[in-house]
Amino acid sequence: MPNTLILLFHPNFSTSNANRALCEAVAGLPGITVVDMQAQYSDGVIDVDAEVARLLAADRIVLQFPVQWYSTPPLLKAWQDAVLTRMFYLAYQDEGRLLAGKPVLIAATAGNVPEAYAPTGQNRFSLRELLHPLEATAHRCGLAWQEPFLIYETRKADTETLQLAGEHYAGRISRLP
Template identity: 60%
Template sequence: MSKTLVLLFHPNLSHSKANAALARAVAAMSDTELVDMYAAYPSGIDMFRDGETEAAMLLAADHIVLQFPVQWYSTPPLLKAWQDAVLTRMFYLAYESEGRRLEGTQLMIAATAGNTPDAYQLGGRNMFPMNELFAPLRATAHRCGLLWAKPFVLYKADKLTPAELEVAATDYTDALRVWINLTSAEKAA
């Protein structure tokens, strides 16, 4: 059985429609742990105070999902702070005992965006395709030896009806199950 860790980085989940719907769907999946990072670290994250706990959670997972709303073409502040605190610790301060052991772990990005898919194209309103906006995350995954999966992106996140959100949540959990089953089978082979 493989374990999937979903780290949810939403600055105000109580006001979210899309990330909240996706999180509820993930929370119902077996062998999946969902962590609301803003609830866990309301005062921010610290490399020395929180790094060991976070590293242990990552090392216990076979699959890691970073779920967040795209905000101004980037990640929420706590996700960047988490990278600085946890990944710096694991790969620069404790590489042999932590970083090396994390290498080869599967990583997926699950992001919500307020605009339409057309807006995220060359020449679109937002100028860049979403994959280009994810370049820093992909570079981080590469540097840490994490295996990058095709991101799950939900567009028009704040404009979806409850029925559309339900379909999106099902699509998300279906995508996660396919990814988990495929990568677990590849690892076993």
């Protein structure tokens, strides 16, 4: 069974019904490790050695987060700056190159309706387009980009809808290469 690392970047996970439903759906699957990065690094100081070791030990990587103002939460950006800069600019031969080919999946939640993420919608761009910087990062790092797992209308979703989303998420993760 492949080792799947899910790094959850949610600034207020205790209030998130959607991200909690996703995590609960995969918690019992074999080979899954979920790390609540906000709880891990509540002070914002990232243990780069530990994060590099986590990435190198994983067969598949999932970055899970709510989209905030068309971007990732601040801790995810700080994590990228600290961990990926070291792995790919300072220690490429010993670390960065070892990630080549590992699949990476983005699991993003959004509070708005899908129609808001369209050229004529309130947000002007699709959610998929807003994730292009992460896709570019994956490409630069040699990671195998997977089609993102996206959930909309999370603030209005009822328990049944979130449970179904969790089941889809678990299925998607189990089918990662």
